[in-house]
Amino acid sequence: MKDDSRLLLVVTNTGTEPCTLRTHPVLRPKDGHGRLVEVFMNSRPQAEVTLAPGKEAYAGLLLRQSSKDVSTLVKDMALAPHGQSPDSPTGEGVLLEMPKGGVYVDDADRVTYWNSSSEAAVTPLFTR
Numbered sequence: 001m002k003d004d005s006r007l008l009l010v011v012t013n014t015g016t017e018p019c020t021l022r023t024h025p026v027l028r029p030k031d032g033h034g035r036l037v038e039v040f041m042n043s044r045p046q047a048e049v050t051l052a053p054g055k056e057a058y059a060g061l062l063l064r065q066s067s068k069d070v071s072t073l074v075k076d077m078a079l080a081p082h083g084q085s086p087d088s089p090t091g092e093g094v095l096l097e098m099p100k101g102g103v104y105v106d107d108a109d110r111v112t113y114w115n116s117s118s119e120a121a122v123t124p125l126f127t128r
Helices: 118-126
Strands: 005-012 019-021 028-029 049-051 057-061 072-074 078-081 094-097 103-105
Touching: 005 118, 049 057, 057 103, 057 118
Parallel strands: none
Antiparallel strands: 005 057, 019 049, 028 078, 072 103, 078 094
């Protein structure tokens, strides 16, 4: 039985200067496989997201669960910071705690690009 989890990721610019988000969150499930969550390519916004100080941006995360027999329980996921592209690191990341003590994940997980609208960020999570 397939049971999907959909999460909304929110980032806030806590600095004093505008911040531009050019791609998508780089996420690594702590499932022992060392893989990165793939991106919904059709979720790219028409323009890069620039956050003024105190403003938020959003990304959607779809965790596609095949069954508990072939999926892995994940209680944490690493969010890696990056610069101009996902492969140019800018420092230490943060550990995101998954809700309800964990979620089951598999290789079909997907994340959207950062978006200035929460609705635009999660829409790809509900389209098949």
